[in-house]
Amino acid sequence: MASTAVSSTNKAKQATNNATTDGTPITEEELKQKGTPITVDDIFRLQKSTNGYLTETDDNVYKIDFVHFRIRDMKTNKVLFEVQRECDEDEAMDNDDPSAGRFVQYHFPPSFLKLKQVGALVGFKVGNREVKSFRMIERHFFRDQLIKSFDFDFGFCPPNTTNSIEHIYDMPDIDSKQMKEMINHPNETKSDSFYFVDNQLIMHKKATYAFDLDYSQ
Template sequence: MTTIVSPTTKPSKPKNEQAASAATNDTPITEEELKKKETPITISDVLRLKKATNEYLTETDENVYKIDFVHFRIRDMKTNKVLFEVQRDPDDEDEAIDGGDTSAGRFVQYRFPPAFLKLKQVGALVGFKVGNREVKSFRMVERHFFRDQLIKSFDFDFGFCPPDTTNSIEHIYDMPEIDSKQIKEMIAHPYETKSDSFYFVDNQLIMHKKATYAFDLA
């Protein structure tokens, strides 16, 4: 069974980060402090991080909902050109599609052309399976950094996902305006642009994925 969480004709928009921050404690927190936290890590916690993490904030077995990503596509919304796509059969039990970290499938390196940094809007289509437990409130917070400077932050709500389903949703990213000097720096220093993708169910962190980016593809 396939459940469309949000139709691609009306893709979801990221929530305003300033509004989200206004409702949280803006006091900075470190990765080390979060690892020592005795209560579950929440959305407001990760919004207080001021740089990309060095390690993961979750163990792989914390994904008790058995959420498994099977399709990922990035396209330029203006031209509809597909910039990156990887997909596997949802029934395939092998490693998840975003495997760069072969032990956990939680890390990926992206290479894009320099023109990627000047795009106005991109769409990221995600397909994922859910295990035998319903997911009442599935949400992702994704934060992008260059040399410990926050470039952009997104907050997407997947909504309710029934058990034993394959779901798809397309997130629309309004790309930030980056000045020409910083664009040159990001191109000149591949993989120093990093992102953390934090996945929550009922405001409790269950998955953490990481990525690095190079903008040198001809």
């Protein structure tokens, strides 16, 4: 079946805990024991980055498959990171690895922390079920201190389509002391990306960041 290409640009909304109905802190372990689906409100109650994953791979009943990812500096249009794959052929090979396809280790130059705005383009395929109210909450931490939280709405995605959307991030203001700490301690800067359909968590991806690249030639 032929795919329909759907594309758009999405400006981030800064997500805050004020959007939740219950601000009581909750732990990763408590969420894993939760008897009902994990919601956006639950995620806002987390106080630090997770150690593991809050979803299983088969929770993604919509067969959403990310196939393209690119980060660029919005001021210069310079591409800072890009990866693209043809299909989902690697999933079966990594069934014994719980982080397969769900974890990325980024390396950027220290100057990345001084950028004002970046664009993160994602391309993804949808299976044979329509996806209503597709939403991502992304939370960035340094040593369990929340740096910034983002809220992106993908909207409606028809079944059997290939979609692309660019999220525009307004980068957080980081003082020189914390910036130095983040540079000197690679991979202690982390992010959790939580994906929801109809306010039910279906995917969880994680990343770490090292600001150790030298782009000078």
